[in-house]
Amino acid sequence: MRDRLLRCSSLILIAALLSACGGKDEAASAEAASASAALPVSLATAQLQPMARTVLVSGPVTAYEEMQLGVEITGQRVTALPVDVGQWVKQGQVLLQLDHRTLDSELAQADASLRQAQASQELARMNYERSAKLEAQQLISASSLDELRAARINAEAQTSTARAARDAAKLRRDFADLRAPADGLISKRLVQPGQVVSAGTELLRLIRDGRLEWRAELPENQLADVAVGNPVELPYAGQVVSGRIRAVTPGVDAQTRTGTIYADLPTPDPLKPGMYVEGRIVTGDGQALTIPTAAIVQRDGHSYVFSVNDKQQAARHRVRTGQAVNGQTAILEGLKAGDKVVVDGAGFLGEGDRVRVVAATRAAAR
Template sequence: MRAPFLILLVFLLAGCGGKDEAADETAADSSALPVSLAPAQQQAMARTVLVSGPVTAYEEMQLGVEISGQRVTALPVDVGQWVKKGQVLLQLDHRTLDSELAQADASLRQAQASQELARMNYERSAKLAAQQLISASSLDELRANRINAEAQTATARAARDAAKLRRDFADLRAPADGLISKRLVQPGQVVSAGTELLRLIRDGRLEWRAELPENQLADVAVGNTIELRYAGQVVTGSIRAVTPGVDAQTRTGTLYADLPTPGPLKPGVYVEGRIVTGDGQALTIPTAAIVQRDGHNYVFTVTDKQQASRHRVSTGQAVQGRTAILEGLKAGDQVVVEGAGFLGEGDRVRVVTTPKASDAKAAAQ
């Protein structure tokens, strides 16, 4: 009777041990974090370069006057005003200049009268000389008087033109159509020649400039499209010029992109631009699968033992919820998407299937 009893005891103990192991496995499964997986796959993606730069005026003209010691009497424009070519932007006190111009006009008329008299005297004398009624020396003297009168008229005309030019300098006119961007003078102020008084953005034209390292500068070319995000809008432009070389100190080059006019961008705004350099293929994963820690990007995969394994990756551009992976993964690798932000190296996980959108909507209802 002892032998059957021992056998029965062994079976009972074995049964208890199996229940404990099953309970341990159930507890382990319940403690594992549920995650979903998605494969890394190749897809068509435009090649882009991200860089930041300022918006500046394509051509900003510094305007001033060419005479000194005159007081500003009128300033009919202000900052932000659109002006036309030839429009008066500023007027100086021109009373003295008007007086000088009037004096120069009078001197010119006097010289013209003397020239006309000298001409008539010479013509009459030439007829008399043909009849040998006056000497040749007298005719030569009259000819010299005529030439001298013509020279005096030319001198007076040049003086009149100079006086008129100085009078015109009293009115500062717009050299081109454009937008007044700065005003550095006030009415009543006495100004000097060469001093900047106003600034004009020619044709209101703006451009975007960016500094690129030499490895990225080789990827961009004239005609590439740029996209600038500002104030909730996307402004599209195109690259007009790229520097042919790089700076020896900074190892960077500059690109210049034309912007639409008018537009929401303002001079001095610093914005990030996306430069589309062409079409290509890229290895992509869902952006939600990327975890940033310690200043680096990581993704998690699941081992055969249902444990999380962390991998450092190098990322590229992100488009429509997917991010390009430059290094760290290969096509077909399964990465953790949902739950990736809560994982650590070696954590136990339980792979679940992400419900379809229709199932999730039905469940929500």
């Protein structure tokens, strides 16, 4: 009986020991599973860095001076149109020709009338000079000399009239050729060969010197920060087009409370007139609290960052961001220098998620 009791006690002790060992193993397994389920993240520190003060604003690219070209005579047919949109032209180059046969005839007639008047003037001059010599010898009367003098003056007036008529005919003939008033780029063509045109109708557009500018509307609080000469950067198609502010409106619109800036673009390629692009106006040097741009998460129309608390859980913070330069974004509100934020893995986090802090390369690899 005693031996049986001893055996039973031994079995109970062994069972208790096995149960205790099993509990420790389960706890260890649960802890390991929890650690493996935590999302690996990397951290970065918010710090003050030199950063140029800029103003971000969007606006259109336009021609600095776009000239609307037309002819000054009416009812003539277009016979030649040697230029097309996008073509570079030189000052004085013929852009369009009208039917000038009638104008050529009028000019020839005016030339003939002028030659006839000049011949009459020369004859009147010679008659007067001969008569003046005779009058000195008292061979003709003074009244006859006066008549010859009047005839000479009348002939001179007729010559002047004929010359003016010839010049007018030549001017009308010149109007049949529309010439480029300056070097530039043809930006629009509104006429076709064979079309009968009227005076004052726009036929072509010319961007003077091919010069473009960028215009932007700024609210009054930002307009006070910019000045003539500030650099402008326009990122587009993988390139950055550089310019400089040429003019700033002296006041603001009473309705919109905005003002306009005009920036010259010395080398605008690849920008074209009519494009609407976002630009950065550099207003000066300064410092900003920055974090990597990858740490910022956009949700519900707001910007957030995540930190890691003592329990290795993600904590979400709303921030107000500024400009972004070279992968760094300025933080205007919501953080202070020295705060650590999640970079790699931030986009997958939610409030209270378990995280595991690792090196940046490991988090990115995961």
